[in-house]
Amino acid sequence: MKALVTGCAGFIGSHLVDKLLDLDYEVTDIDCFTDYYSRAIKEANLSNALDHNNFKLIEEDILNMHKFPAVDYVFHQAAQAGVRASWGKSFEIYTRNNIEATQKLLELYKDFAIKKFVYASSSSVYGDAELPMKEDSLLKPVSPYGVTKLAGENLCYLYWKNYRVPTVSLRYFTVYDPRQRPDMAIHKFVKAILNNEEITVFGDGTQTRDFTFVDDAVDANMLAAKNNIIGEVFNIGGGSRISVNALIDEIEKLVENKARVEYIEKQKGDVRDTWADVSKAKALLNWNPRVDILIRICFL
Numbered sequence: 614m615k616a617l618v619t620g621c622a623g624f625i626g627s628h629l630v631d632k633l634l635d636l637d638y639e640v641t642d643i644d645c646f647t648d649y650y651s652r653a654i655k656e657a658n659l660s661n662a663l664d665h666n667n668f669k670l671i672e673e674d675i676l677n678m679h680k681f682p683a684v685d686y687v688f689h690q691a692a693q694a695g696v697r698a699s700w701g702k703s704f705e706i707y708t709r710n711n712i713e714a715t716q717k718l719l720e721l722y723k724d725f726a727i728k729k730f731v732y733a734s735s736s737s738v739y740g741d742a743e744l745p746m747k748e749d750s751l752l753k754p755v756s757p758y759g760v761t762k763l764a765g766e767n768l769c770y771l772y773w774k775n776y777r778v779p780t781v782s783l784r785y786f787t788v789y790d791p792r793q794r795p796d797m798a799i800h801k802f803v804k805a806i807l808n809n810e811e812i813t814v815f816g817d818g819t820q821t822r823d824f825t826f827v828d829d830a831v832d833a834n835m836l837a838a839k840n841n842i843i844g845e846v847f848n849i850g851g852g853s854r855i856s857v858n859a860l861i862d863e864i865e866k867l868v869e870n871k872a873r874v875e876y877i878e879k880q881k882g883d884v885r886d887t888w889a890d891v892s893k894a895k896a897l898l899n900w901n902p903r904v905d906i907l908i909r910i911c912f913l
């Protein structure tokens with residue numbers, strides 16, 4: 614079996630590559646190593662894969678590519694991530710990498726006989742929707758990033774509807790593990806608490822997030838690829854919903870150090886809470902998140 618992983622050097626993409634290689638897939642991988650965070654971190658993410666015979670890296674921007682490989686599965690993880698940076702002039706980076714790049718891939722793969730095109734969407738498409746968030750909730754993103762991820766999802770749907778590109782979208786809810794992006798809370802908090810540095814919390818810390826361990830997100834990709842369900846959207850949330858303050862308490866216990874926290878104003882684009890209703894993914898994909906945050910955080 615052949616697979617393409619876009620955004621392969623990123624946090625989630627690199628885990629997906631490792632999983633596919635373990636399963637003996639021939640994996641072609643695209644990443645342009647955007648400067649959102651350090652190249653060294655991305656190279657480290659690929660350290661397992663780089664020596665593998667079935668791993669082929671194309672270091673290129675999707676939008677600059679003229680030819681794409683014929684594969685059975687496309688896992689489209691590449692994007693400009695991050696909610697808070699998506700305002701103002703930077704929005705161009707988001708429309709380019711999240712909307713135009715997705716459209717380019719779909720346009721191209723409409724002429725290939727692929728088995729599945731799995732798109733990495735986001736809980737950010739919900740905005741401040743009623744809890745728990747369900748796939749058919751009203752979608753009102755409150756960040757420019759969320760708007761671009763929703764546009765990507767809509768593109769997947771319309772290429773399915775019009776051209777029968779077999780797309781499925783997975784709405785990830787805050788994914789974590791030690792490779793987590795350096796701009797994300799767990800990564801920043803663990804590092805700061807270990808080094809006696811101050812943590813900045815936006816708002817009063819009572820806001821909640823539904824955390825998802827990366828292996829569960831990778832499993833969801835594999836199940837979505839192999840399943841015969843097409844044109845659908847699924848919530849992928851770990852079921853470990855806790856407040857930011859409770860998260861800090863847990864990290865304090867684990868690293869045996871006290872956090873120094875500065876509370877500042879809530880940031881534009883941040884939602885108050887996230888909480889996934891995952892009954893659809895359980896029922897149709899047979900997906901069950903296996904890792905609770907309170908257990909898994911011990912391994913960080």
Ligand SMILES: NC(=O)c1ccc[n+]([C@@H]2O[C@H](COP(=O)([O-])OP(=O)(O)OC[C@H]3O[C@@H](n4cnc5c(N)ncnc54)[C@H](O)[C@@H]3O)[C@@H](O)[C@H]2O)c1
Pocket residue numbers: 619620621622623624625626643644645646647648649655673674675676689690691692693694709710714733734735736762784785786787788789794
């Ligand atoms: N990490 C999370 O908690 C989370 C939550 C919801 C959704 N997502 C989505 O999951 C996907 C992966 O997120 P991540 O946290 O691993 O992000 P990441 O930033 O670690 O990885 C994204 C990768 O895509 C690459 N990329 C971006 N634009 C590209 C382009 N035009 N051409 C080629 N490569 C390009 C970047 O260089 C980067 O390595 C993204 O689509 C993101 O929107 C992530």
